[in-house]
Amino acid sequence: MKITIVAGARPNFIKIAPIIRAIEEKQQEGANISYRLVHTGQHYDKNLSDTFFEELNIPLPDANLEVKSGSQSVQTAAIMVAFEQELLENPCDLVLVVGDVNSTMACAIVAKKMNIKVAHVEAGIRSGDMTMPEEINRIVTDSITDYFFTTSTTASENLLHHGANPNNIHFVGNVMIDTLYQNLSRIAPPAFWDDFQLSANDYIVLTLHRPANVDEEQSLIRLLEGIDKLAAGKKIIFPIHPRTKAILGQQQLHTENILFTEPQGYLNFMFLVKNSLAVITDSGGISEETTVLGIPCFTMRNNTERPETQTIGTNTLVGTTVENLEKVFGDFIKNGSKKAGIPELWDGKASERIIGILLNTFQQQLK
DSSP states (O other), X not given: OEEEEXXXXXXXXXXXXXXXXXXXXXXXXXXXXXEEEEEOOSSOSGGGTHHHHHHTTOOXXXXXXXXXXXXXXXXXXXXXXXXXHHHHHSOOSEXXXXXXXXXXXXXXXXXXXXXXXXXXXXXXXXXXXXXXXHHHHHHHHHHHOSEEEESSHHHHHHHHHTTXXXXXXXXXXOHHHHHHHHHGGGOOOOTTTTTTTOOTTSEEEEEOOOHHHHSSHHHHHHHHHHHHHHTTTOEEEEEOOHHHHHHHTTOOOOOSSEEEEOOOOHHHHHHHHHTSSEEEESOSTHHHXXXXXXXXXXXXXXXXXXXXXXXXXXXXXXXXXXXXXXXXXXXXXXXOOOOOOOOTTOSSOHHHHHHHHHHHHHHHHHO
């Protein structure tokens, strides 16, 4: 069984690492399975890409399509053109895509047009917000996927609602959590830990990347200044994306608590999260990791494609205004964090289940 694994952006690298590990374990057991790793180049900054391959022991990609940045359409088209050539030169039995970035959708489309089976890891998640490019990527990918691997029963139900074959839907757990468990003993403080005089449970981690929050200079400044005020003297560590940094430019910020850093590698970032008082973010994925680590997470969005992080985990949706955040965060400072648990099958074994299912399916087809 020949699998082409696609990765394009930071979250993808975290998700493919345990999948590759599971494949290699099966190879050692003598299973007829091999993989080719294709990096689309969607994230090409070293801190957003190369670092993850090094830290998570991911083999160097067999191919890098080097598409780099562009508008949604330009980037998607470039990935499709390059990936078609990749598959023509290196045929496979299955293309495995993860997550919901442009690379996920683009490569799934190319594979299906070439009559190659597609497996989607993290299938079925939905925010209901069609203004999010990721939501469109999810819907399109799932509409043509052959094998669906879901992180929750809610995601599986979403797929059933949209007409997916129940025999092809597999609730396996969360590969992001596989990576977390596999690397918890390796996380380490970033270089600035001592310089910033940080200590456990005494600082806040901030991440912002969604266009609605960062694309307009003045609204971004107002947002950051508002978050700075609610910190109540706590330091706020903000690993700033190069694109967001460029939007801020040389603008003078009136902040006292926010400490700007470069984007962090996985091991340093997870150390920061694990030892923080709380996380403020507009990311969906971070709320999964904070849930397992038991860290309060405040998500600046009106919706989430990962509802289990809110109903079971530590995540709280706070909307998109600083005023809402101030109220909810103030309640947390006053009353402490809410009771939380870990969702079903978030046990570090999702990747093993995925590869086991794919091998079994392939063997059945050969009979």
